[in-house]
Amino acid sequence: MGTQWAVLVAAFLASAVEFVEAFTIVLVVGITINWRSAFAGTAAAALALAALVGVFGTALVRYVPLEALRFAVGVLLVLFGLKWLKKAILRYAGLKAMHDEEAIYEEQIAEMRARGEHHQQRIDPFGVVTSFKSVLLEGLEVAFIVITFGSAADSIGSAIWGALAAGVLVVLVGALARAPLQRVPENTLKFVVGIMLTSFGTFWGGEGIGIAWWHEDLFLPILVVFYLVVTGLLIVWLRPYAPAKPAELAATESAAGEALS
Amino acid sequence: MILLVATAVAFVLGLLLVHSLAAPNPLVAVVFVGCIVGGLALTLGRELRGRARQR
Numbered sequence: 001m002g003t004q005w006a007v008l009v010a011a012f013l014a015s016a017v018e019f020v021e022a023f024t025i026v027l028v029v030g031i032t033i034n035w036r037s038a039f040a041g042t043a044a045a046a047l048a049l050a051a052l053v054g055v056f057g058t059a060l061v062r063y064v065p066l067e068a069l070r071f072a073v074g075v076l077l078v079l080f081g082l083k084w085l086k087k088a089i090l091r092y093a094g095l096k097a098m099h100d101e102e103a104i105y106e107e108q109i110a111e112m113r114a115r116g117e118h119h120q121q122r123i124d125p126f127g128v129v130t131s132f133k134s135v136l137l138e139g140l141e142v143a144f145i146v147i148t149f150g151s152a153a154d155s156i157g158s159a160i161w162g163a164l165a166a167g168v169l170v171v172l173v174g175a176l177a178r179a180p181l182q183r184v185p186e187n188t189l190k191f192v193v194g195i196m197l198t199s200f201g202t203f204w205g206g207e208g209i210g211i212a213w214w215h216e217d218l219f220l221p222i223l224v225v226f227y228l229v230v231t232g233l234l235i236v237w238l239r240p241y242a243p244a245k246p247a248e249l250a251a252t253e254s255a256a257g258e259a260l261s
Numbered sequence: 262m263i264l265l266v267a268t269a270v271a272f273v274l275g276l277l278l279v280h281s282l283a284a285p286n287p288l289v290a291v292v293f294v295g296c297i298v299g300g301l302a303l304t305l306g307r308e309l310r311g312r313a314r315q316r
Contacts, residue, residue: 071272074272075268075272078268078271078297079264079265079268082264082268082297082300082301082304083264085301086264086301086304086305089305090305090308095308095312198297202293202294202297205271205272205293206275206290206293209272209275209276209279209289209293210275210276210279210280210289211275211279211286211289211290211293212286213290223294226294230298230301234301234302234305237305238305238308238309240314241309241312241313241314
């Protein structure tokens with residue numbers, strides 16, 4: 001029961017990040033060109049995704065032995081988790097700019113306008129393709145999350161519910177706001193998801209190679225806490241190397257000036 | 262690339278320790294997790310190349 005909830009929450013959070021990114025692009029197409037093109041592309045991508053997940057997801061669960069699946073899933077989750085964790089740690093340490101959904105939105109709008117795209121009534125192929133590509137790519141990542149989490153924990157249902165809940169929430173909030181979801185703490189979400197992917201990947205990957213974790217499923221929260229502590233220490237290590245902020249620079253220059261005079 | 266290599270080393274070493282050397286479970290777990298954390302620390306350390314300590 002505990003594992004099912006953990007899978008649901010992990011799938012929800014990881015999918016939410018992907019849905020926010022897809023929503024930003026669909027919003028750009030909707031506002032710059034028209035909503036018909038945006039929705040047409042989104043619907044086409046959703047159908048393509050349903051077919052892919054239906055075929056490959058079912059085949060994976062039915063024909064691949066559980067140990068081999070856990071091994072492969074473990075490798076992929078650790079890789080993805082570490083990739084997200086690395087970026088999140090660099091952002092928290094001040095060595096990388098925070099991911100800014102609003103800046104991406106403005107940039108995309110400017111790009112579309114520079115291409116000569118303008119609001120029109122009829123379905124625009126470029127708008128459809130842009131929506132389709134973005135929803136398909138982000139949707140593939142959601143499908144990956146659902147299949148890996150769901151199959152390794154034998155809780156595909158929980159993973160699907162988590163992803164669906166995230167999708168509905170992002171679309172509802174976005175439709176009400178009709179603006180890029182800049183209040184969503186995307187970097188914090190990515191950090192949390194990175195921790196969860198790495199922890200789950202370590203747990204299932206470890207089982208796949210033959211490690212018998214102490215107290216089995218109960219070891220998962222211990223892994224989560226362990227990775228939280230490790231990333232905290234890594235952020236503390238990296239912070240002193242971050243470039244000084246403008247206010248700090250001014251204070252430093254003023255102090256240096258006084259010392260010289 | 263570092264993350265890929267570290268992950269591969271963690272899994273391959275883990276498999277070797279379990280199936281070829283019949284190593285004790287706690288040792289395998291420590292080596293496995295250690296390789297993953299080591300890879301993360303190494304790739305982050307590379308980001309510091311050319312950066313001076315500010316504080």
